[in-house]
Amino acid sequence: MTTEASFSHLDIETLAGWLDGDRSLTLVDIRDPQSFAQGHIPGSRHLDNAGVAALLEEAPRDVAMVVVCYHGHSSQQAASWLSAQGYGEVYSxxxxxxxxxxxxxxxVASAG
Known part of the structure; x- marks a missing residue:
């Protein structure tokens, strides 16, 4: 029996409002490291395969998690996977x- 992981779609205006309102959330960016360094949403953390274990250990399960990729496609798979790891409120x-x-x-923030 498989449990269907669930996530929600989030639009840019809503995320901007959440960030302006200081809503507690974990913001993860799954793009490649160079793209992340060149520009990312302020407050986001880069997530790659090497960092998954740390994220699962550190990120609270009761806080909303927003997954960001290039165009909103691969973030859906990552959001679904994270939901299956026990995060109750996951967004792409x-x-x-x-x-x-x-x-x-x-x-947009950049490293450097």
Whole structure:
């Protein structure tokens, strides 16, 4: 028997509002390290296969988790997987970082 993991879709306006309102959430970016270094949503942490164990250990299960990728496609698979790991409120950002950067260019952080 398999349990269907569930996640929700999240639009850019809602995420921006949550960040403005200081809502508790874990924001993970699953793009490649170079893309993340060049620009990411402030407050997000880069997540790759090497960092999954640390994330599962550190991120509270009772806080919303938002997964960001390039365009909002691969984040859906990651969000579904994270939901199956016991996170109760998991979101995939529709449009991904590409749409965020296009619509909210002043709200992009970079490393360096």
């Amino acid at each position: 950002l529709d449009g991904g970082f590409t749409d965020w950067q296009h619509r909210l260019p002043s709200r």
